[in-house]
Structures are given as C-alpha cells and as structure tokens.
Amino acid sequence: MPKQSPIPDELDRPFWAACNEGRLVIQHCTRCDRLQHPPEPTCAQCGSADNLEWRQVSGRGRIYSYAVMYDTPVTVLQADQPFNIVVITLEEDPGIQMLSHLPGTTVDQVPWGASVQVEFETTPNGQKVPEWRVVG
Amino acid sequence: MATEYWPNSRLRTKTGLGVWEHRGKVAVAGIGFAPTMRRWDGEDLSTSVGALTIVAAQKALDDAGISKGEIDGVVACPIGMGDNWGPESVTGRPYFAPPYDTEDGLIGTSADWLVKNMGLWNAKSTFHGAACFNTAMSVGAQVVGDGLANTILVIRGMGNPPGRYHQAPDTNYSGPRQWSAPFDWRLEPLIAYGFDQYCRKYGKTHDMVAPFVLNQRRNGLLMPEGYYAQHRPETPTKEDYLAARWVVKPMCIMDMDLPIQTAVAFVVTTGERARGMKQKPVYILTHCSQRGVVRSTTETLDETEAFAANIAGMCYEGSGLTARELDVFNPYDGYTLFTQYYLEAFGWHGVKRGEALDFYAGDIRVEGPHPFSSSGGNNGNGRTRSWGQYDCIQQLRGQAGRRQVRIKAETAIAGAFTPGTSDWTVYSTSPD
Ligand SMILES: [Zn+2]
Numbered sequence: 001m002p003k004q005s006p007i008p009d010e011l012d013r014p015f016w017a018a019c020n021e022g023r024l025v026i027q028h029c030t031r032c033d034r035l036q037h038p039p040e041p042t043c044a045q046c047g048s049a050d051n052l053e054w055r056q057v058s059g060r061g062r063i064y065s066y067a068v069m070y071d072t073p074v075t076v077l078q079a080d081q082p083f084n085i086v087v088i089t090l091e092e093d094p095g096i097q098m099l100s101h102l103p104g105t106t107v108d109q110v111p112w113g114a115s116v117q118v119e120f121e122t123t124p125n126g127q128k129v130p131e132w133r134v135v136g
Numbered sequence: 137m138a139t140e141y142w143p144n145s146r147l148r149t150k151t152g153l154g155v156w157e158h159r160g161k162v163a164v165a166g167i168g169f170a171p172t173m174r175r176w177d178g179e180d181l182s183t184s185v186g187a188l189t190i191v192a193a194q195k196a197l198d199d200a201g202i203s204k205g206e207i208d209g210v211v212a213c214p215i216g217m218g219d220n221w222g223p224e225s226v227t228g229r230p231y232f233a234p235p236y237d238t239e240d241g242l243i244g245t246s247a248d249w250l251v252k253n254m255g256l257w258n259a260k261s262t263f264h265g266a267a268c269f270n271t272a273m274s275v276g277a278q279v280v281g282d283g284l285a286n287t288i289l290v291i292r293g294m295g296n297p298p299g300r301y302h303q304a305p306d307t308n309y310s311g312p313r314q315w316s317a318p319f320d321w322r323l324e325p326l327i328a329y330g331f332d333q334y335c336r337k338y339g340k341t342h343d344m345v346a347p348f349v350l351n352q353r354r355n356g357l358l359m360p361e362g363y364y365a366q367h368r369p370e371t372p373t374k375e376d377y378l379a380a381r382w383v384v385k386p387m388c389i390m391d392m393d394l395p396i397q398t399a400v401a402f403v404v405t406t407g408e409r410a411r412g413m414k415q416k417p418v419y420i421l422t423h424c425s426q427r428g429v430v431r432s433t434t435e436t437l438d439e440t441e442a443f444a445a446n447i448a449g450m451c452y453e454g455s456g457l458t459a460r461e462l463d464v465f466n467p468y469d470g471y472t473l474f475t476q477y478y479l480e481a482f483g484w485h486g487v488k489r490g491e492a493l494d495f496y497a498g499d500i501r502v503e504g505p506h507p508f509s510s511s512g513g514n515n516g517n518g519r520t521r522s523w524g525q526y527d528c529i530q531q532l533r534g535q536a537g538r539r540q541v542r543i544k545a546e547t548a549i550a551g552a553f554t555p556g557t558s559d560w561t562v563y564s565t566s567p568d
Binding site for chain 2: 003004005006007008009012036037038044064065066067068069070071072073074075076077082083085087095096097098099100101108112123124125129
C-alpha cells in the first residue's frame, strides 16, 4: 500500500541501497557479534564505531504483535484505513524488530507468531522499503 | 540570554542513587489551575495560553498566600500540547502584536514570558524542563533543593489552537522517523500493540479496562477544575466504552485523553518557608525521571515492564517509602492502556504483574478502599499531564472535596508520561 518514502542519509545509505537490490542488511558489530537496528554511528554495546559492518540476513522472521490503524493523521495512508501495523522479529535475532503492513493478510486477521518473509516495496520517491508476507 | 533546558544529566534517572539529598526539604505551597476550554478560539487574547498561565500562577500565589514579589525563580515546561500557531507562511495564521509575536504565549508559556508579562520582578532564575509539567516539577524540586532559587513557580501552559492537530501531510521522512513513518508507527500504535501483547501474556481483554475508564470519568466530574466537570458533565457507560470507535485497535477513542487548552502552576519552596505560608505544606520526598533506551525499532513488552519497574524502584529508593506506605497514587493515564504497567510495577495495594485489569473490577471509587487515580487523570479531566500532581497536593492537604479519599492520605505519587519517558514526584505530609 502507498506509504511515505524514507530519504537515506550518510549513516543508513547501505541499508537502503541493499533494499533497492532486493537484499536485507543489518548493522553488525564484529567485536560484540551483535546486530543492531536501526543503525547507529557506534555499537550500543561496546561504544565503538570501528567494528560495524553490514551483514546480509535471511529475510525470515516472525510476527511479534500487531495493531490495526483506523484513524491515522498521515494523509497518504488515510485512503487505506483500516490497515495492519505489525511488528516483526528477525530469525537471526528476535531482539531486532522491523515493521510491516503485512501485504496479503486481511485486516485484523494477523496470525500471531506466524513465519514471515521479507519482500521489497517501492515507495513514491523510488526508494524500496522492506515489507513482510506470511509464509507457510 | 534565553532560558536553557535543564539537562537530563542533572535529573535522577537511575536506581542506586539512594535517598534524595533534599528529601523533605522542599515543599509545594500553592497550586492553581486556569479555566479549561476545548480549543482556543484563535482571537480572544484574554484566553491565550499565556494569559491562562498568568491566571493559574496568580491562583497558585493566592493559594500559598504570597505576593509575586516573593517569587525568585520560574521553571516552565515551555512546550504546548497542540500544533504551532504559525508561522503564517505555513499555517496561514499571522502572529499578533507583542507579547504574542512568536509561539510563546500562544501555544505554550516559557519561564521568560511569564516573568515579563506577569511582572515577576524578583524572579532572577529561570529554567526549562521538557516536555511535561512533571519534568518541570522534577527540575523545580531540584532547583529549590540546590538553592538556585528559594520560592518558585512551576508552570505549564497547554495551548490547543483550532483544528485537528498533528496531521501529517509529509510524503518523505529522513532521520530516526524514516524507520517508523512509512508504517505509521507512532506512540499510539506502540501503546496499542503493547497492550495487545500484555493481554496475550496475561490472558486479559480490552473490555476489562472499562471500569478504570468509567471511574476516571466519574472522578473527573468530582474535579471542579477539570474539563468535563466544567463543560461536558457526562456519565458514560460500559456500553459506550465497548461501542467507542477504534483509533488504533485495541485502543479506542475513550482510551485517549481529550486535548484541551488550560494552564497549571505550582508554588514550590523550601520546607521551612512553606511552613510560614498559608497552606499546610506538602513535602517532596524525591523526584525521578525515566529516560529508557530501547534496543531496536520499537519498545517490547519486556522493555516496557522493565522501565516501569525502574520508575517504581527510583521512587521508592529516593523517598525511602515502601509500596505499603504509599497512600494516594496518580500514575499517568493519557492512554489508559499503559496505566496498568505503573500500577503493577509500584505494587500499589498489592497489585502484581498481570493483575491490574482484575483490580479495576474491584472497588476503585474514591469512597472505597482502593481509590486508584483519585484525580480522574487526564482521561477524566482533559490532557494536561498534571491532574495527578494537583490531586496529590489536594488529597494530602485534605482539600480534595468530593474526591477526598477515605483511606489515609499522608503520602502520594504522581507522574507522567510513558513508561519509557516520564517524570515522577513523591509527596508526604511529613518532612521526616
Ligand atoms: Zn560492539
């Protein structure tokens, strides 16, 4: 569904560039062997900027929880009300969450705990964003 | 020089700090609320939020029985609640002649604005605490305790100009919002999904919140200063709650407080000075501020519960009180779907994790044995994030009128806003 476009900046450009190539990458600290998202200039655990890299992940995850939006102040989303807003946790680390409108799933019929797979949706400025679809 | 924001580093944001160094040495000596209105009409400057803040401040001075010359400092949360008034190029609304030629006085009230326009000639120290009256109270308690001022006004003006607020016509986002905005992830979905998670974890349902909301509205009608008592003396039913439209399911419109325009002011001074003023002093035992950091994109239920536990830990440690010693309890309810975290974390009246919604089914009326949120909160009075603080003072003075609790009222806690970001004050009738 139509949504607002992110504008990449210096810090997160690799994330958004990967999305445009159909890949999901997450910031990873090699010293702590720890993923972090959203990306930060330094690792939240060791405080260092020197060991951060971008790691491609499987794009598989699980539905953590959800809400159904009926009255959004965001103009571009109002035509699609009501819609699902779902919190996804990544297979590689359930402590990392991403958000989704869960395309293909009926409003308020979200299968709690179900497996999901990432896909990429083009937003109005051409930037692709990660979306998620229930699998299996 | 413009007044500076009080830094988080000078707030009490963690456990392990021990009893507050100024415990019982600082007191609230006066309180005042301006009249409420749903929205400002955009024309009558005598009801601007700045003008209302002067009204509230004068009421607080009168309540304390002091003159404005005795005020030597002001702490404000200078940020309003609603959207900005201007600039004209964006909103089509021109500013007015001074002192209404900027946002100050139209959407919020800064300490400097009040000093200048109320003629607080002796107020040499001004500080800002954002973004809540409760933050300003924490700052104010510390300012007086540290001796940066002796007798101060702590204020917040809440402007609500015409029109639906926080509408978002933007089509692009950069910075932190780019992760959440495309999916419409804001505070409301966060609270709603957190409540959904809470219900799954503890086997509860949304309809179980109804008794709490209805009791808030009932308490609100017993608060003469509140919006509903002044303008909409309604008594909604459980059926109304169950039929209320979803805003973001499982949060309905009756779970959300109503934006209003008004202003609040407290006189805060040293305990010693307060004893020489008109009212029975209400002593501050401690204050604390939660500034939680989440690991990833949003806040999980585990993080929310940990934040709430940290708040309770800071309040109890800093004040030296235990849950058993806490009488009046006014945790924030601006979204009624997060108040249970506070109730459970503080363990008020023995409520444990997962038990709050069952507790709501009991007798929580102000006349009863468990007068939870005796203020009626923001759900019962309109959005100010300060009714809880106001009620704590009235209850401990024995001046809460028809809301006066029948249980002992010697200690009290109020705070707002979310479990992740909030500020809290602990009060007592005794400085010891
Ligand atoms: Zn690291």
